[in-house]
Amino acid sequence: MPSILADLVGRRETNLGRLDALLRIPSVANDPQGASAMAACAAHVAGLLTEAGMEEVRVMPTGGHPLVTGSWRHAPGRPTLLIYGHYDVQPAGPLEAWRSPPFAPEVRSDRLYARGAADDKGQFFMHILALEAIMRVQGSLPVNVVFLIEGEEEISSPNLSRFLVEQAELLRADWAVISDSAMWAVGQPAICLGVRGLINLELTMTGPREDLHSGSLGGILTNPLEGLARLL
The missing domain is CATH 3.40.630.10 (Zn peptidases)
Structure with a gap:
């Protein structure tokens, strides 16, 4: 045209x-x-x-x-x-x-x-x-x-x-x-078929109901931090 x-x-x-x-x-x-x-x-x-x-x-x-x-x-x-x-x-x-x-x-x-x-x-x-x-x-x-x-x-x-x-x-x-994405290079446009989205979540992991001595019981009881680390 x-x-x-x-x-x-x-x-x-x-x-x-x-x-x-x-x-x-x-x-x-x-x-x-x-x-x-x-x-x-x-x-x-x-x-x-x-x-x-x-x-x-x-x-x-x-x-x-x-x-x-x-x-x-x-x-x-x-x-x-x-x-x-x-x-x-x-x-x-x-x-x-x-x-x-x-x-x-x-x-x-x-x-x-x-x-x-x-x-x-x-x-x-x-x-x-x-x-x-x-x-x-x-x-x-x-x-x-x-x-x-x-x-x-x-x-x-x-x-x-x-x-x-x-x-x-x-x-x-x-x-x-x-039209809110990128060009591959100057003079070389691109057709973007999709982009990644976002997701937010909050995880709560519970453990013992009271403070316990880590030196005495740390290797016996499950530490919630270890569980969260595995999930991540």
């Missing part, structure tokens, strides 16, 4: 400026003082989706930071694609370790450096731009599209599961695209 690619190339500087504005918002999910920045970033993402031609764009409240949804459903008989991303970022860490301020994007050697540029603002912005270009050049999309952009991925998405259940009909899709 050369005309679509040409459209994107022709708008490169403009789109870099739009990405710059997104990256300047310090949307750190675990910052106790960052609620206003998170809300501002969610509103900014909603604006980007609206500019791209998405409809029913909403900033959806949760028990924590808001999610942003938007859709385009004018391809009857065609599948629906769900595009997931997250606008929250990790804390910047030691500022002295940065060559440029983390929330002041800087281009060096044709690469854009800022917190969130590669995780995950740059990725979902790429999808927005691609669909925006297709809409601009062709007037419509070949499939139906639903966006789900959350603000709590970096803190294990505590409100996402409930949202998925409550908004199952809104988010119903045939396929999902999640």
Whole structure:
């Protein structure tokens, strides 16, 4: 689709400026003082989706930071694609370790450096731009599209599961695209089919009900620490 690619190339500087504005918002999910920045970033993402031609764009409240949804459903008989991303970022860490301020994007050697540029603002912005270009050049999309952009991925998405259940009909899709993994190498993208998850558990092992002399009875009685070591 050369005309679509040409459209994107022709708008490169403009789109870099739009990405710059997104990256300047310090949307750190675990910052106790960052609620206003998170809300501002969610509103900014909603604006980007609206500019791209998405409809029913909403900033959806949760028990924590808001999610942003938007859709385009004018391809009857065609599948629906769900595009997931997250606008929250990790804390910047030691500022002295940065060559440029983390929330002041800087281009060096044709690469854009800022917190969130590669995780995950740059990725979902790429999808927005691609669909925006297709809409601009062709007037419509070949499939139906639903966006789900959350603000709590970096803190294990505590409100996402409930949202998925409550908004199952809104988010119903045939396929999902999640661009929040890695490239194999520069110029060599990879398709990630899955990642390892997390599990938390607490084990309690009991032993004698009273303190006993380890020197006299340590070799006779079972030590709970030994049992835990075997389990681990």
